Amino acid sequence: MSKKAHILVVDDEMGIREGCKRALSEEGYAVDDAEDGQAGLQKVNENDYDLILVDLMMPGVGGMDLIKRIHHIDPEIITVVITGNATIETAVEATKLGAYDYLPKPFSPEALSAVVKRGLEKRILSLEAKKLYAERTQKMLELVNERSRLRTIVGCMSDGVLVANLEGRLVLWNASSVKMLKSKGFDVAGEPLEYYISSEPLITAIKEVLNSEDKDFSMVSHEIPAQDQKIILMANIAPVRDEDGKILGAVTVLRDITAFKEINKIKSQFVSMVAHELRAPIAAIKGWLEVVLSGEAGGDVEQNKKWLQRAMDRSDSLLALVSDLLVINRMETGKIAQKMERIKIDDIINKIVEFLKPDAEKQNVSIIVELPEELPSIQADVRDMEKLFTNLISNAIKYNRKNGAVTIKGEVKGSSIHLRVKDTGIGISAEHLSHIFDDFYRADDERTKKISGTGLGLTIAKKIVNSHFGRIEVASEPDKGSIFSVFLPLEHRKD
Amino acid sequence: MDKKGKILLVDDDLDFLEMHKAVLVNHGYEVMTATSAQEGLEKVRTEMPDLIVLDLMMEKHDAGFFFSKQIKSDPLFKKIPILMVTAVADTTGFKFSLEKDGYWMKTDEFLDKPVEPLVLIGKVEKLLGKKEE
Numbered sequence: 001m002s003k004k005a006h007i008l009v010v011d012d013e014m015g016i017r018e019g020c021k022r023a024l025s026e027e028g029y030a031v032d033d034a035e036d037g038q039a040g041l042q043k044v045n046e047n048d049y050d051l052i053l054v055d056l057m058m059p060g061v062g063g064m065d066l067i068k069r070i071h072h073i074d075p076e077i078i079t080v081v082i083t084g085n086a087t088i089e090t091a092v093e094a095t096k097l098g099a100y101d102y103l104p105k106p107f108s109p110e111a112l113s114a115v116v117k118r119g120l121e122k123r124i125l126s127l128e129a130k131k132l133y134a135e136r137t138q139k140m141l142e143l144v145n146e147r148s149r150l151r152t153i154v155g156c157m158s159d160g161v162l163v164a165n166l167e168g169r170l171v172l173w174n175a176s177s178v179k180m181l182k183s184k185g186f187d188v189a190g191e192p193l194e195y196y197i198s199s200e201p202l203i204t205a206i207k208e209v210l211n212s213e214d215k216d217f218s219m220v221s222h223e224i225p226a227q228d229q230k231i232i233l234m235a236n237i238a239p240v241r242d243e244d245g246k247i248l249g250a251v252t253v254l255r256d257i258t259a260f261k262e263i264n265k266i267k268s269q270f271v272s273m274v275a276h277e278l279r280a281p282i283a284a285i286k287g288w289l290e291v292v293l294s295g296e297a298g299g300d301v302e303q304n305k306k307w308l309q310r311a312m313d314r315s316d317s318l319l320a321l322v323s324d325l326l327v328i329n330r331m332e333t334g335k336i337a338q339k340m341e342r343i344k345i346d347d348i349i350n351k352i353v354e355f356l357k358p359d360a361e362k363q364n365v366s367i368i369v370e371l372p373e374e375l376p377s378i379q380a381d382v383r384d385m386e387k388l389f390t391n392l393i394s395n396a397i398k399y400n401r402k403n404g405a406v407t408i409k410g411e412v413k414g415s416s417i418h419l420r421v422k423d424t425g426i427g428i429s430a431e432h433l434s435h436i437f438d439d440f441y442r443a444d445d446e447r448t449k450k451i452s453g454t455g456l457g458l459t460i461a462k463k464i465v466n467s468h469f470g471r472i473e474v475a476s477e478p479d480k481g482s483i484f485s486v487f488l489p490l491e492h493r494k495d
Numbered sequence: 496m497d498k499k500g501k502i503l504l505v506d507d508d509l510d511f512l513e514m515h516k517a518v519l520v521n522h523g524y525e526v527m528t529a530t531s532a533q534e535g536l537e538k539v540r541t542e543m544p545d546l547i548v549l550d551l552m553m554e555k556h557d558a559g560f561f562f563s564k565q566i567k568s569d570p571l572f573k574k575i576p577i578l579m580v581t582a583v584a585d586t587t588g589f590k591f592s593l594e595k596d597g598y599w600m601k602t603d604e605f606l607d608k609p610v611e612p613l614v615l616i617g618k619v620e621k622l623l624g625k626k627e628e
Contacts, residue, residue, distance in 0.1 A: 276582065280608075283582045284510035287609030291514055294612045296521050307517070314510055 005120050006048060009033040010040035010066065011055035011082065016105070020053060023109040024116065037061025044070055049077055051119050054099070056083040056090060064097060071098040076126050078119040082107070160233075160254030163240075164206055166247065168193050180254050182227050199226045202235060202252075209237045209250045223257070231258040273440055274325065277455070281318040285311045317454070324456040327387065331463050338381040338467065345378055345417065345488075346371040348385050349393075349408060356393055365400045367393070371410045378417055378488050380468055388464045389421075391457040392484050396423035398451050399482070416470070416487040427478040436474065437462045500623050501525045503542065505535035505562065506550035511580070511608060515548055518612045519619065532562040539572055546622055548615075550608075551581035576622040582608040 007029045009020045017033040024031045032047065034040035038061050044052070052070060056063035067079050081094040081102035091102040100119050103111060151172075154161045160177030164170055169190050177183075183196045193203050205222045219238040226233050234257045240249045288311035297303035353367050360367050396406040404424040411418050428436060432443035440455035442448060461484075465472040469489050476482035502524050506512045509530070516526045527542055529535035539547070547566065551559035559579060566572045604618050 280508060280582050283608040284508060284514070287511060287514045290609060290611050291518060296518055296612055307514075310510060310513070 004028065004030045005050045005123075007031045007116065008040065008043055008047075008049045008052045010035075010037065010052065010058070010063075012036055012058045013055070016055070016082065019109075020112060023112055027113055027116070029116070037063070037066045040066055041069055044073055044077075050123050051078040051080065051116060053080050053082050053103075053116075056081055056094065064094065067094060067097045067099050076123065076130060078123045080115055080119055160252075162193075162197075162206075162252040162254070163249060164193055164210065164252070165249040166210060168207060168210060170196055171249070177254055180226060180231070180233060180256055199224060199233075201225070202233075205235060206237055206250050206252055209239050210247060212239065212247065215245050231256055232261050233257065270439065277321060277440055278318070281314050281321070284314045285318070288314070321454040321456070324454045324460060327460055328456060328463065331460075331467065338384060340379050340381060342377045343380055343382055343385065344375070345380070345385060345419065346375050346410065348382065349389055349410075349419075352386060352389050352393055353408070356390070356397060359394065360397045360406070363397060363400060364403050365397050366405045367397075368405060368407045370407060375410055375417065376412060376490055378490055380488065384464045384468070388461050388486070389419075391461045392421045392486070395453075395457060396421050396425070396482075396484075398453070399423065399448070400425035404481075412490070413487070415491065416489050419486045419488070420483055421486075422481060422483045424481045427480050427482055428474070428476040429478050433474065433476060437472075499523045500545040500619075501527070501542065502619065503527050503529065503535065503538055503544035503547045505529045505532065505538075505547060505559075506580075507531060508550065511550065515610070515615065518615055522616050524619070532558040535562055536565060539566060539575070543572075544575060546619060547575055547577045548619075549577050549579050551579055576603040578604045578606065578618055578622060580606050580608050580610055 007024055009017050009024075009031060010033070011017050011020075012035055014035070017035070021031045021033055032043055032049075034043050036058050040052070040054070041061060043049075054063045054066055054070075058066075061069075063081065063083070067081070070077055070079055075098065079099045081091060081099045082105060083090065083102065084105040094102060100122060101115050103115055154172065154174045157174060158176055160180045161172070161174045162170060162177050163172035169192055171189055173196075181197055181199065181202075183198070193206060197203055201222070201224045205220065205224065209220060217239075219236055222235045222237070224233045224235050225231070234255045236253045236255075238251050239247045240251060242248055288307050291297075292304050292307050292311075297307070349371065350369060353369055357367065393406060393408070400406065400423050406424075407420075407422045409420045409422070426448070428443055432441075435441045436443065437458050439459050441458075442453055442455045462472055465486055465488070471487050473485045473487075474482060475485070499522070502519055504512050504515050504519075504526060505528075506515070507530050512528050512530065516528060519526045527538055527544070529538045535547070535549070538544070549559050549562060559581070563577050563579065566575060566577065603622055606614070606618065610618075
């Protein structure tokens with residue numbers, strides 16, 4: 001109690017009140033007084049007292065009653081009984097009611113001072129104990145809240161969490177871990193890990209952490225197959241230590257990295273495929289240049305020209321390949337936003353046919369456009385549509401026979417526009433048909449070898465159609481020709 | 496002038512086929528071509544070449560291996576030297592070597608595409624000379 005202790009004297013004898021006030025004020029206490037029980041009670045209600053001296057024999061509210069009521073208001077207030085006709089019995093009775101001590105009248109200022117001093121010490125002690133108790137209660141409450149919060153956090157994590165104790169028994173887990181490990185049952189806590197987990201490598205890894213003698217390590221990472229090798233989990237396992245660094249248990253956080261591994265694999269396959277597809281034309285170009293530079297043709301200018309032309313042609317196809325790769329990259333990274341607008345697809349097709357006519361004439365292939373006048377407009381990206389039909393129509397020309405034909409038809413079917421590009425060419429055998437939309441896939445045979453292509457034209461076509469919520473189909477008969485059908489919705493779904 | 500020898504080129508890339516043919520014809524060899532392993536095997540049977548220049552990766556990625564294994568396990572043809580050329584070694588991370596993969600590849604030489612004309616002629620002469628020894 002750093003502030004002045006506050007004392008109340010309740011006695012009907014004015015002499016006692018004044019005497020006590022004087023004596024205690026000299027000791028440095030703040031002292032109030034009341035001449036009867038009623039007035040005393042009022043003061044207790046109005047002020048905070050540390051110690052109250054109560055005369056047992058008072059008119060009205062008696063001393064015993066007052067003590068009871070004081071302790072009802074605040075049980076920590078120290079009450080000291082003063083009484084003129086004190087007997088041991090009444091004093092004992094008063095202490096039973098919670099009075100701290102008693103002073104028989106008459107008393108000396110020294111006796112008063114001594115009992116007040118002791119009483120106030122007692123008051124300090126009990127206040128501290130009370131504070132300590134309150135703190136402990138608060139801490140317990142916080143702990144309970146903390147546990148509940150931890151369980152909630154762990155429970156809603158998409159990563160799996162397992163906590164094992166030193167004996168290798170499971171003490172905490174979440175729903176994601178059950179799902180990832182497809183465990184037979186996590187319903188009860190405290191069973192050994194083997195009871196819940198079928199993945200041997202995971203159990204071994206957790207036990208290695210539990211049994212580790214290494215004082216410093218804080219976490220290990222393992223890639224672990226689970227569910228009969230169907231999925232791959234990244235397991236981060238960390239020891240839980242006490243203040244001395246002794247291991248108490250292990251926390252395991254599991255992440256399903258199956259999709260990530262798969263994407264990485266596809267990516268590296270694609271890179272290796274692209275590298276090969278790029279290397280072959282570059283090697284061919286270099287080869288032709290070496291043939292010319294090494295003077296194989298002697299002085300034959302015409303021969304050298306022919307060989308340089310071959311290098312030139314191959315450069316063109318390399319350039320086309322790189323352009324197609326860039327188109328795919330742009331579509332996949334979405335760097336170029338599609339600009340969806342209402343367009344007349346027949347205008348676009350007529351423009352492309354005009355553009356490709358010289359190629360067709362070189363091969364004696366005729367192009368017939370049979371699009372109805374009233375074809376409705378569609379919502380699409382102009383550049384995408386140009387690329388799509390350039391790829392389909394130029395394929396129909398390239399893989400055609402001499403004096404063959406390319407026929408382009410269109411009609412409305414339900415809520416889609418259906419466009420068909422039909423050729424009278426070499427066709428595609430059933431074995432190749434299912435792969436023609438794959439990256440770099442070319443139906444290689446005697447007849448396609450002499451036709452240059454990147455192997456990406458139809459991949460791009462399919463990506464464009466998909467991005468317009470449409471679909472592309474192919475029907476083909478070897479030696480008769482192929483029909484590529486594109487369905488594009490008239491209106492886009494409002495997602 | 497007498498032909499120096501009969502060489503079969505097997506490659507599905509027409510540029511390499513014609514490029515190697517131009518060089519070899521220029522140096523006095525008789526050259527025939529095939530654009531697939533299947534066609535190549537037929538030509539070996541009908542033409543009995545003195546040497547084969549073979550592309551590793553054709554319609555299927557291991558078509559060259561398949562082809563060379565067929566030839567090398569056939570008592571009639573196993574003495575025909577095979578010069579394997581490929582464009583894959585640098586890009587795929589595969590590293591082939593005669594010491595390590597020789598038995599499996601069953602080839603006599605292994606070169607990266609493109610092969611410089613002088614190197615090609617040098618290897619061909621070496622392999623044909625070795626055969627005569």
